[in-house]
Amino acid sequence: MSTTQAAVLARLDARDDDFSIALDALLDWEGVSDAEVQTRVSDIIQAVRRQGDAALVELTNRFDRVDVADMTSLTLDQARLAQAYEAIDPAQRNALDQAAERIRSYHERQKPSSWQYEEADGTMLGQKVTPLDRVGVYVPGGKAAYPSSVLMNVVPAHVAGVADIIMVVPTPDGVINELVLAAAFVAGVQQVFTIGGAQAVAALAYGTETVPRVDKIVGPGNIYVATAKRAVFGQVGIDMIAGPSEILVVSDGSTPADWLAMDLFSQAEHDEDAQAILVSWDAAHLDEVQASIERLLPTMERESIIRASLAGRGALVRVDGPEQAVELINRIAPEHLELSVASPESWVDQVRHAGAIFMGSYTAEVLGDYCAGPNHVLPTSGTARFSSPLGVYDFQKRSSLIHCSAEGADRLGRIASVLARGESLTAHARAAENRLNPDGDR
Amino acid sequence: MSTTQAAVLARLDARDDDFSIALDALLDWEGVSDAEVQTRVSDIIQAVRRQGDAALVELTNRFDRVDVADMTSLTLDQARLAQAYEAIDPAQRNALDQAAERIRSYHERQKPSSWQYEEADGTMLGQKVTPLDRVGVYVPGGKAAYPSSVLMNVVPAHVAGVADIIMVVPTPDGVINELVLAAAFVAGVQQVFTIGGAQAVAALAYGTETVPRVDKIVGPGNIYVATAKRAVFGQVGIDMIAGPSEILVVSDGSTPADWLAMDLFSQAEHDEDAQAILVSWDAAHLDEVQASIERLLPTMERESIIRASLAGRGALVRVDGPEQAVELINRIAPEHLELSVASPESWVDQVRHAGAIFMGSYTAEVLGDYCAGPNHVLPTSGTARFSSPLGVYDFQKRSSLIHCSAEGADRLGRIASVLARGESLTAHARAAENRLNPDGDR
Numbered sequence: 001m002s003t004t005q006a007a008v009l010a011r012l013d014a015r016d017d018d019f020s021i022a023l024d025a026l027l028d029w030e031g032v033s034d035a036e037v038q039t040r041v042s043d044i045i046q047a048v049r050r051q052g053d054a055a056l057v058e059l060t061n062r063f064d065r066v067d068v069a070d071m072t073s074l075t076l077d078q079a080r081l082a083q084a085y086e087a088i089d090p091a092q093r094n095a096l097d098q099a100a101e102r103i104r105s106y107h108e109r110q111k112p113s114s115w116q117y118e119e120a121d122g123t124m125l126g127q128k129v130t131p132l133d134r135v136g137v138y139v140p141g142g143k144a145a146y147p148s149s150v151l152m153n154v155v156p157a158h159v160a161g162v163a164d165i166i167m168v169v170p171t172p173d174g175v176i177n178e179l180v181l182a183a184a185f186v187a188g189v190q191q192v193f194t195i196g197g198a199q200a201v202a203a204l205a206y207g208t209e210t211v212p213r214v215d216k217i218v219g220p221g222n223i224y225v226a227t228a229k230r231a232v233f234g235q236v237g238i239d240m241i242a243g244p245s246e247i248l249v250v251s252d253g254s255t256p257a258d259w260l261a262m263d264l265f266s267q268a269e270h271d272e273d274a275q276a277i278l279v280s281w282d283a284a285h286l287d288e289v290q291a292s293i294e295r296l297l298p299t300m301e302r303e304s305i306i307r308a309s310l311a312g313r314g315a316l317v318r319v320d321g322p323e324q325a326v327e328l329i330n331r332i333a334p335e336h337l338e339l340s341v342a343s344p345e346s347w348v349d350q351v352r353h354a355g356a357i358f359m360g361s362y363t364a365e366v367l368g369d370y371c372a373g374p375n376h377v378l379p380t381s382g383t384a385r386f387s388s389p390l391g392v393y394d395f396q397k398r399s400s401l402i403h404c405s406a407e408g409a410d411r412l413g414r415i416a417s418v419l420a421r422g423e424s425l426t427a428h429a430r431a432a433e434n435r436l437n438p439d440g441d442r
Numbered sequence: 443m444s445t446t447q448a449a450v451l452a453r454l455d456a457r458d459d460d461f462s463i464a465l466d467a468l469l470d471w472e473g474v475s476d477a478e479v480q481t482r483v484s485d486i487i488q489a490v491r492r493q494g495d496a497a498l499v500e501l502t503n504r505f506d507r508v509d510v511a512d513m514t515s516l517t518l519d520q521a522r523l524a525q526a527y528e529a530i531d532p533a534q535r536n537a538l539d540q541a542a543e544r545i546r547s548y549h550e551r552q553k554p555s556s557w558q559y560e561e562a563d564g565t566m567l568g569q570k571v572t573p574l575d576r577v578g579v580y581v582p583g584g585k586a587a588y589p590s591s592v593l594m595n596v597v598p599a600h601v602a603g604v605a606d607i608i609m610v611v612p613t614p615d616g617v618i619n620e621l622v623l624a625a626a627f628v629a630g631v632q633q634v635f636t637i638g639g640a641q642a643v644a645a646l647a648y649g650t651e652t653v654p655r656v657d658k659i660v661g662p663g664n665i666y667v668a669t670a671k672r673a674v675f676g677q678v679g680i681d682m683i684a685g686p687s688e689i690l691v692v693s694d695g696s697t698p699a700d701w702l703a704m705d706l707f708s709q710a711e712h713d714e715d716a717q718a719i720l721v722s723w724d725a726a727h728l729d730e731v732q733a734s735i736e737r738l739l740p741t742m743e744r745e746s747i748i749r750a751s752l753a754g755r756g757a758l759v760r761v762d763g764p765e766q767a768v769e770l771i772n773r774i775a776p777e778h779l780e781l782s783v784a785s786p787e788s789w790v791d792q793v794r795h796a797g798a799i800f801m802g803s804y805t806a807e808v809l810g811d812y813c814a815g816p817n818h819v820l821p822t823s824g825t826a827r828f829s830s831p832l833g834v835y836d837f838q839k840r841s842s843l844i845h846c847s848a849e850g851a852d853r854l855g856r857i858a859s860v861l862a863r864g865e866s867l868t869a870h871a872r873a874a875e876n877r878l879n880p881d882g883d884r
Contacts, residue, residue: 374842
């Protein structure tokens with residue numbers, strides 16, 4: 001096969017016989033389910049369920065290398081969040097405000113309405129939408145503490161009408177990220193607990209003396225957090241367990257090579273497992289982008305992470321034309337899709353699977369990470385085949401409404417009776433038959 | 443405490459001091475996660491992934507006690523489904539048709555639209571809704587084979603626009619349920635494989651030579667099926683893992699006691715773990731219902747199941763008035779809520795959590811099981827706090843759309859740059875800065 005492992009990242013050609021195998025190898029990702037992690041997480045959850053606050057304090061002192069006596073020292077109220085907001089750099093405060101406002105405005109359009117309709121015989125059917133009562137948002141501490149994630153996880157819950165939004169964020173070695181607290185204030189968080197790991201997830205799922213039990217837990221975290229979320233699923237709702245972040249860029253050659261190189265870097269700089277793939281039918285253009293990558297890489301602050309990510313999971317892929325590019329998009333079902341082409345709107349109808357679609361040369365994916373408005377919590381690892389961006393719909397649920405008139409109960413009861421007897425469920429049949437009109441003969 | 447274990451089911455009083463503890467004990471349910479089941483399921487999934495059809499045939503012969511040579515003998519096409527539909531009793535055919543039509547009509551109203559809007563600077567934001575490509579519906583074989591479940595799982599997928607709907611249903615000892623096949627025909631299933639258990643789930647999740655890989659698996663099943671669904675979650679989407687079915691009936695005394703007794707029986711007859719609870723503030727009415735239960739129970743075909751279910755998990759609960767009844771509803775978050783009261787519409791606003799709400803004396807819960815229109819796949823075990831009935835929305839997903847104008851990229855890029863630098867993600871910042879207008883100074 002003509003695949004050559006370039007200095008920086010792989011070059012693939014979709015017209016090669018073994019392209020499909022090479023692509024599968026490139027995309028392959030399975031989260032590790034480690035028995036030891038499972039056991040440790042399970043023990044932590046049990047400890048928090050049994051001993052509540054006492055376990056939380058002990059585990060937090062141990063894992064986050066702090067020394068607190070009780071939960072009071074691990075609780076921040078809204079006044080503390082307001083203080084963080086007032087204290088940060090005015091340019092950052094302004095940027096947070098504008099981003100939150102744009103995210104809010106977009107998500108407002110996701111709000112569904114309750115509805116009902118009446119049938120000719122007076123029977124009413126409907127669907128009632130209600131917000132969740134209380135939500136817990138997990139925010140990682142340390143290096144990966146992103147204020148933008150706070151906005152993206154909290155604002156949709158707020159727009160949905162969730163009355164009580166609790167945030168947990170660990171403070172390893174006692175270090176608090178003021179930007180994260182400021183974002184929590186802007187987004188509408190009620191209360192913050194400076195706890196993290198599986199113990200924070202357990203506290204949110206089951207409640208302790210201090211931490212109230214929530215109905216759903218959202219937000220990213222390390223392997224302990226992800227494992228704990230899986231374990232408490234059912235007791236509470238959870239969002240998707242995210243894999244590494246990825247981007248697929250399709251370029252027709254009209255976007256400057258340096259811009260595309262930086263777009264790939266912005267994905268790759270997240271971590272070594274992040275994936276950045278560029279697709280084009282213009283081989284010379286791919287050469288140009290590769291040259292840009294090689295030239296710009298040494299100028300990057302996170303050069304080593306980017307280099308590892310591109311070498312391990314990045315690729316420049318040549319296809320034979322736009323149609324093959326569309327096939328590739330739908331096969332990969334990317335988290336982020338950049339359509340860096342002249343008429344992106346003509347492509348959108350053909351894209352069946354993608355978390356978010358960034359259209360045209362000006363729409364850098366990073367604008368969506370921060371402030372365009374749509375959510376940056378997106379389905380990864382091909383799960384855009386069956387799942388959606390985090391949204392207002394994740395913080396609401398529906399209840400069906402049925403109100404039969406006497407006539408409706410007669411009409412429906414006759415159908416139900418036949419079907420129930422076909423399933424040998426005679427109590428079902430008799431419950432329906434109780435409501436039949438004794439004079440009816442429909 | 444005044445709780446008395448009656449002959450048939452428990453009587454509780456919400457005004458008692460230890461009511462809360464008694465209620466928790468009554469509601470308590472945790473699905474068993476058995477290490478042996480986990481291991482067996484894991485082995486089955488590995489076998490199907492490695493050996494495909496050969497493993498499917500071997501496992502099906504073994505577990506379903508059949509003797510087939512290849513997948514051809516385990517495949518039914520639409521012509522076979524049509525044949526079943528033509529051969530069943532005309533009254534049943536008519537009932538299936540009417541039920542499917544009503545379910546379709548209700549679910550049509552759940553269909554969301556894609557939308558987009560343009561901002562002043564020409565930037566376009568939107569949300570695109572697409573159906574899943576292919577869905578697998580699991581239908582249990584043997585005794586618990588319910589044609590109504592086929593309608594409830596398949597029709598929403600069909601309404602959502604899913605092009606390819608695959609059904610799997612085991613045929614233990616080679617016994618095929620013709621009503622189930624007829625329901626599959628009515629609902630719009632493309633193809634049926636007569637396989638079941640963890641092997642069927644594995645085949646749908648990963649695909650074999652014959653069984654196409656799907657994007658989501660829905661439908662109820664035994665502990666092996668549930669464990670397999672959990673295991674493949676992420677590779678494919680899954681619906682909720684259901685617990686035992688339950689009903690909470692609130693009665694103001696205006697509904698005949700015999701009707702209420704039968705409504706409780708219709709829940710209890712599902713299985714020994716099913717839960718039926720009646721709440722009222724009228725103690726004499728509760729006595730009447732209890733008398734009806736005792737009188738009618740010996741007339742029931744499934745008497746022993748109903749008796750076990752009522753004794754183990756049923757209750758008649760006295761509350762001090764409607765307000766306390768509402769509190770109880772929201773605490774339990776029932777799968778099915780029957781508001782057997784004079785003005786149920788005045789209650790609905792106060793109900794925050796319930797899968798489906800059946801309003802008024804005429805609306806027997808069983809009408810919703812078969813043909814009212816709303817889905818009978820509902821959140822169990824209190825999960826109505828955060829989840830919804832199965833619906834069209836479970837078979838579609840959303841993609842965000844972002845198309846920035848040059849001016850928009852400048853405006854948003856300035857915000858993104860500040861936030862990205864605050865997160866020390868300089869490639870993000872530079873990707874945004876690439877699109878800034880060099881002459882702009884906003």
